[in-house]
Amino acid sequence: MTSYFSTFISGFTDVIEQLVNRDFPDVKITMLLDGLVVYSTEAPLQQVRKTRYFNNTFLLLNQFPITPPGRAEGIVRRLASDVDFKTSLRPLMLARNSSFRLIVSRENQMISVDKGIMRNIEARIISATRLRLGPLKADSEFWFLLRREDQAFLGVRLTGLNTVQKKPEKGEVSRELAYLLCSLSDPQDSDVFLDPFCGSGAIPLERAKSYPYSKIIAGDKDRGLVAALKQRAGIKDFEVATLDATNLASIADQSVDKVVTDPPWGLYDSSGNSTGGLEALYDALLREFCRVIKPGGLVVILTARKELLQDLLKRKAVKKLLLQQTYDILVSGKKAGVYVLKASA
Structure with missing residues (x-):
């Protein structure tokens, strides 16, 4: 050996x-x-x-x-x-x-x-x-x-020498982290996979490269990022769309097997001018995940807003999402958490 x-x-x-x-x-x-x-x-x-x-x-x-x-x-x-x-x-x-x-x-x-x-x-x-x-x-x-x-x-x-490696764009997760996040979702070849905060596409592209699937839905509110990803992807059963994670109207109830995503960590709201919109964002996206996820499906969330997410998961409206595992990690030197949630029947 x-x-x-x-x-x-x-x-x-x-x-x-x-x-x-x-x-x-x-x-x-x-x-x-x-x-x-x-x-x-x-x-x-x-x-x-x-x-x-x-x-x-x-x-x-x-x-x-x-x-x-x-x-x-x-x-x-x-x-x-x-x-x-x-x-x-x-x-x-x-x-x-x-x-x-x-x-x-x-x-x-x-x-x-x-x-x-x-x-x-x-x-x-x-x-x-x-x-x-x-x-x-x-x-x-x-x-x-x-x-x-x-x-x-x-x-x-043995790795990374004399090769041109694409550096992650601002806010984009690394290839290694994207792989690990996808792995935590227990990938199956029958999966309908969703990332509604796909950005430049690191997570859904890694899923498409590394694991089998039935369909991938990669979405983001930023039309520029969506357009760029459409040009990059060109993969069978890989749908790229403009999506609002707080209102996934185009996605049917209980139609998604796995959600793996990296939502915003900073101040956010739909108009871009509020300093208190992050709680509303996380609350709304969790409600939508509850709606679209199949019973027994998995949701994997990467966030630095650990206390906020943990508090929201205690609310009755999202009690369907049961916490299975938490991983405390560092992302570009910042403390973050990975949460694996399972949808109850």
């Missing part, structure tokens, strides 16, 4: 464990931290690389616990000293004369380490692999990760 470690959005530990076991039947998970998993599998390298719910994945070269505070120089030297680079890098089949660089990260912040130590490690890698140093832009990156859980890792980054 080949060993890897992958990073993911903090707060989704249980979900990641389930997904990794689903996607890699032979997997052996040896460590599971909040935001990082260490595992071994015989799965092809390309399958590991293409896993959509990980932020980044690394070929594991070495790991060990550290005693805080632990000087970075000593940890980095020890991580590299035990590695036979020629043997360890064989699964990657790196081309001779391709470039590499070293990166040290402590608690998600890149740091500098004594240049003499780094030069010594670079020389060992060059001698063992015939790679060349590319300090600014490289074909391969060797990452030294020093985690707040007092664990240290050395790995070769």
Whole structure:
């Protein structure tokens, strides 16, 4: 088996464990931290690389616990000293004369380490692999990760190198978060799926790419965003429409299996000039979700307005939506929550 470690959005530990076991039947998970998993599998390298719910994945070269505070120089030297680079890098089949660089990260912040130590490690890698140093832009990156859980890792980054990755637009969720939100809705091939705050379409497009479905309805009040998504989509059974989530008149009662959405987090009302419209918005959208969702259907909501949503779910008008699970996460450094609701019969 080949060993890897992958990073993911903090707060989704249980979900990641389930997904990794689903996607890699032979997997052996040896460590599971909040935001990082260490595992071994015989799965092809390309399958590991293409896993959509990980932020980044690394070929594991070495790991060990550290005693805080632990000087970075000593940890980095020890991580590299035990590695036979020629043997360890064989699964990657790196081309001779391709470039590499070293990166040290402590608690998600890149740091500098004594240049003499780094030069010594670079020389060992060059001698063992015939790679060349590319300090600014490289074909391969060797990452030294020093985690707040007092664990240290050395790995070769497998994802996000030399590829053009689309950055999320303002207010758009990342691909990884969109995948996880869709996964929480228990996707089925018979699903009618709705996102009435689709924006540029990250969530419904991810559902269409990653899971089967019967029909997807992606809507938004912003006609410009709707028009842009219509041009991007071009997918079978993928309907894009101008929708008001507080009045989904075009959608029949009990006709939707899954709702996955990211409603506004800030001040909002239909006229755009009120400072107290967010409660009214959330109240109205929950009422509409109650109306359109089928019995047993699931609603997944991402919001930073956790207290507001929790208070509204206690109201009699939306008692049909039963809270199943809550995940506390960070989105672009802001605290948010993911709520999984199930419609009662």
